[in-house]
Amino acid sequence: VDPALLAQAQAKLDNKTKPIGSLGRLEEFARRYAAISGTLEPSTWKKVIFTFAADHGVVAEGVSAFPKEVTVQMVHNFLAGGAGVNVLANHVRAEVLVVDIGVDHDFGDTPGLIGRKIARGTRNLAQGPAMTREEAIAALEVGIELANGCKKEGIAMAGTGEMGIGNTTPSSAIVAAFTGRSVADLTHRGTGINDSALNNKVRVIEQALAVNRPDPADPIDVLAKVGGLEIAGIAGLVLGCAANRIPVVVDGFISTAGALVASELHPAVKEYLFAAHQSVEIGHAVMLERLGADPILDLKMRLGEGTGAALAMGLIEAGVKILKEMATFEEAGVAEGEY
């Protein structure tokens, strides 16, 4: 982003009727959002959250507390408006768009569902590559094309979300592959597995890394071998939003795995994204550190779907409104401070 625009946005904030810098991170959100959007009067009106759904062959290893069928059931719940992300997106006046990028189910012509299925789920990454390189690239392109569509539709801000039973397993594998940190330090309980299931999950991820030997210098290799289709879609969305100058709000652990793949491919995307919240998943802080991103919220959430992104979008929009709507010292006839 253009440093001159960042400085101009901060100068505009400094004329508002408040002590310099007193709105803290709201000012950071406003400044960055303006610089990404390329204007000191950016819109926040049209907001969209993409919830990418996909299945994971690795559930055969017993890594999740929920059965695989829940991915399909939750897609219907999203479309009916009953899920957490629907409630929170409505609250911040954002739209939820549900993308089937790899669910192991034939949805036919389900109204409202964006059908972009690359495969009926990944293969079991504990036994071999989750995807072919071609599948991973195709799934990335889905995200990029959705971001291009946002540009055409005048979407001001995009959020990421996902649904896929088993998808904290590839997310931990991805951050382990890029950082070389121990799997046990990056792997947590997902939807709520017990101690013995957690030990098994760690073992499964260690096996996946040993079997596949993903190359951390080749982010698409990592994505294909130990990733997921929804994670690839999110990585593509992040890349596409950056290319189209659309601020993109990255949800929690799984979404950040996607953002990490995007930033390993193209580090400049870091300037275009906002980290919505600090997830309960223990590997998330390591991802955020590698991204250089400071999470906006810490509400001990671990649901995914885009729920954290929705809440953070509301706060980013609040910052932008400060930039656009607050009175200046001159307009309000208020005396300035002497520091």
Place this chain on the structure above:
Amino acid sequence: VDPALLAQAQAKLDNKTKPIGSLGRLEEFARRYAAISGTLEPSTWKKVIFTFAADHGVVAEGVSAFPKEVTVQMVHNFLAGGAGVNVLANHVRAEVLVVDIGVDHDFGDTPGLIGRKIARGTRNLAQGPAMTREEAIAALEVGIELANGCKKEGIAMAGTGEMGIGNTTPSSAIVAAFTGRSVADLTHRGTGINDSALNNKVRVIEQALAVNRPDPADPIDVLAKVGGLEIAGIAGLVLGCAANRIPVVVDGFISTAGALVASELHPAVKEYLFAAHQSVEIGHAVMLERLGADPILDLKMRLGEGTGAALAMGLIEAGVKILKEMATFEEAGVAEGEY
């Protein structure tokens, strides 16, 4: 609040289509809000932020970066809708009500201003008591009466806010009086004073405590001798909201000084309040610890007015909507997890 209602609210949350506890603190907000309101279907529709304005004799000691006239100027800015709290309250669909509880100015018949002036500012607390005991009680009663009015008007949730040049000084004095902690550990830069002004501010507060000898076992003595009229109004609002079972969202440093006075008078109020955010002011964490309150946001804000309360109200409302609007496993036909 009724522990049975807390348990019923959590049971209702546990039937929603999400892993148990996965919405973290949003579930805490929903549970507490329901228990305070006395229903599992609480309203969040009508939200009000009270911004109490007052002046402080202690500004004669050079404790603020802004001239005293700014209190009056900002009252007009609030009424015109140009201040930070106006923008953020609009964003969360809350109303801002501005209360003159002690500004050193004759506003006459200013439209929109709630005139409840107890005195034209406090006296200089470095030289003697800021208020008489009678003034402090009268200002507390203003807040209590406003809370009673909320009950009559069907206000679902109230927030606190304030404007008063110099008011971080009495706030630090109050927390020092109650905790006995060193003034230097509780005193910060307010609107943005430099190092030498900060040293002077610490000295002024130490002098105020030495001259007045407030009795920490008598919260009204502390409030009268080293407090402020807007702080007293906030303390009264917190007491009145608790008595009327209205969830009350306490803004930053100065507001929390008011909440602290209320909780020292009646510890049960702690169950009825939400701490909006962690302020940059270094004494704030000490106040929150004494209140046993975990702040909702940490956005490095230090503006006051009710700006943090506005943002937190939006998040609390989000939690309540989860309780009310999300589908259950049964409604959505989603399988439950096995933990």
